[in-house]
Amino acid sequence: MAEPEAGVDACQRLMEETVRIFRETYPACEPTIAVAAPGRVNMIGEHTDYNQGFVLPMALPLVTVVVGCKSTDGVISLLTTAKEADEPKRLEFPAPSEANPLSPGLPRWANYVKGVIQHYRASPLPGFKAVMASNVPLGGGLSSSASLEVAMYTFLQQICPDDGDLVEKALTCQKAEHTFASMPCGIMDQFISVMGRKDHALLIDCRSLEVTPVPLIDPNLVVLITNSNVRHTLTGSEYPTRRQQCMEAAKALGKESLRDVCMADLEAAKTCLEAEVYCRARHVISEIKRTTEAADALKARNYWEFGKLMVQSHNSLRDDYEVSCRELDELVAAAMDGEGVYGSRMTGGGFGGCTVTLVDAAAVEKTIQRIKDRYSGTATFYITKPSNGARVLKL
Numbered sequence: 001m002a003e004p005e006a007g008v009d010a011c012q013r014l015m016e017e018t019v020r021i022f023r024e025t026y027p028a029c030e031p032t033i034a035v036a037a038p039g040r041v042n043m044i045g046e047h048t049d050y051n052q053g054f055v056l057p058m059a060l061p062l063v064t065v066v067v068g069c070k071s072t073d074g075v076i077s078l079l080t081t082a083k084e085a086d087e088p089k090r091l092e093f094p095a096p097s098e099a100n101p102l103s104p105g106l107p108r109w110a111n112y113v114k115g116v117i118q119h120y121r122a123s124p125l126p127g128f129k130a131v132m133a134s135n136v137p138l139g140g141g142l143s144s145s146a147s148l149e150v151a152m153y154t155f156l157q158q159i160c161p162d163d164g165d166l167v168e169k170a171l172t173c174q175k176a177e178h179t180f181a182s183m184p185c186g187i188m189d190q191f192i193s194v195m196g197r198k199d200h201a202l203l204i205d206c207r208s209l210e211v212t213p214v215p216l217i218d219p220n221l222v223v224l225i226t227n228s229n230v231r232h233t234l235t236g237s238e239y240p241t242r243r244q245q246c247m248e249a250a251k252a253l254g255k256e257s258l259r260d261v262c263m264a265d266l267e268a269a270k271t272c273l274e275a276e277v278y279c280r281a282r283h284v285i286s287e288i289k290r291t292t293e294a295a296d297a298l299k300a301r302n303y304w305e306f307g308k309l310m311v312q313s314h315n316s317l318r319d320d321y322e323v324s325c326r327e328l329d330e331l332v333a334a335a336m337d338g339e340g341v342y343g344s345r346m347t348g349g350g351f352g353g354c355t356v357t358l359v360d361a362a363a364v365e366k367t368i369q370r371i372k373d374r375y376s377g378t379a380t381f382y383i384t385k386p387s388n389g390a391r392v393l394k395l
């Protein structure tokens with residue numbers, strides 16, 4: 001069975017549980033602030049954000065919650081409830097100042113939080129106590145880290161308000177990930193976690209950062225996420241290498257980014273590019289086109305067309321971009337081999353994590369069963385709906 005739809009109730013329950021842990025951890029204090037920021041699933045437009053292309057993600061009902069209060073001692077006290085987080089799960093440090101900035105280190109989980117605190121856009125930050133909890137699977141490719149960053153930023157906005165600029169908020173969280181987690185990610189994850197809109201996927205132009213909401217509310221349609229529950233620990237250099245190869249291709253073609261390159265330009269320059277670089281660029285250029293076409297198909301409720309583009313995206317990520325893996329390919333093949341399934345693809349950075357499948361509501365249980373029967377590992381399923389971005393919760 002799929003997990004029960006994680007929605008408003010799950011967020012409320014998570015908040016209540018976090019409040020309980022806060023009171024247990026800091027018996028002398030009462031929490032005054034609670035915020036939530038969602039994870040995301042990307043419907044299509046993979047590895048296009050750092051090429052100034054288009055992406056089409058939606059925010060999930062799965063969230064990271066931060067509960068806490070201001071303190072007067074200038075000390076920041078943090079606790080994570082994540083089982084997978086490295087030790088220690090609780091730590092304290094002085095609120096940063098110009099003379100005493102924060103820097104990344106151990107435990108690793110705290111780097112996302114420290115990065116956001118260090119780059120926060122208003123000052124002076126007072127001390128505070130906070131407990132963080134999440135129902136976004138950690139490292140599952142559903143942007144658990146972006147949801148943590150955006151949740152922390154939203155928390156800081158309550159204790160030391162900034163100017164409220166949402167684009168700058170997303171960019172600051174991205175900067176935290178670059179500088180404190182050494183992950184040169186694009187803008188998609190933080191952006192959708194900030195801007196997510198209930199009942200809509202967002203077509204984001206990662207060059208202008210302009211957003212077009214696309215309704216995704218058909219009661220006959222289900223967005224099914226399947227977690228492969230594998231994460232291949234590669235050297236960690238795959239993502240930066242892909243990014244580098246894209247820049248190399250754009251430069252060889254005399255353009256600022258692959259957004260400005262069309263397939264004909266690429267074909268004309270094929271002999272000047274290394275074979276691998278050519279393939280990487282072919283994925284990005286074709287994926288940018290597929291993403292705008294998919295947004296149009298979704299607007300027209302043409303789910304078969306949308307699904308076809310999803311499968312093409314998966315194949316391109318597998319063959320040209322080489323970021324899929326056996327498990328993700330198995331999940332997509334199993335999903336597609338039955339009735340009522342429009343499309344399926346790996347989602348997120350790749351090398352494990354999740355697939356996303358667009359399926360007719362009447363076919364969803366059969367689809368889940370088929371995936372379970374055929375998958376060589378143990379999968380986890382989420383039936384999800386597009387949800388709102390970061391928000392303040394009522395305590």
Ligand code: GLA
Nearest residue numbers: 046047185186187188348349
């Ligand atoms: C990761 C990054 C995103 C994006 C995806 C691939 O999730 O954080 O910026 O590049 O990979 O589409």
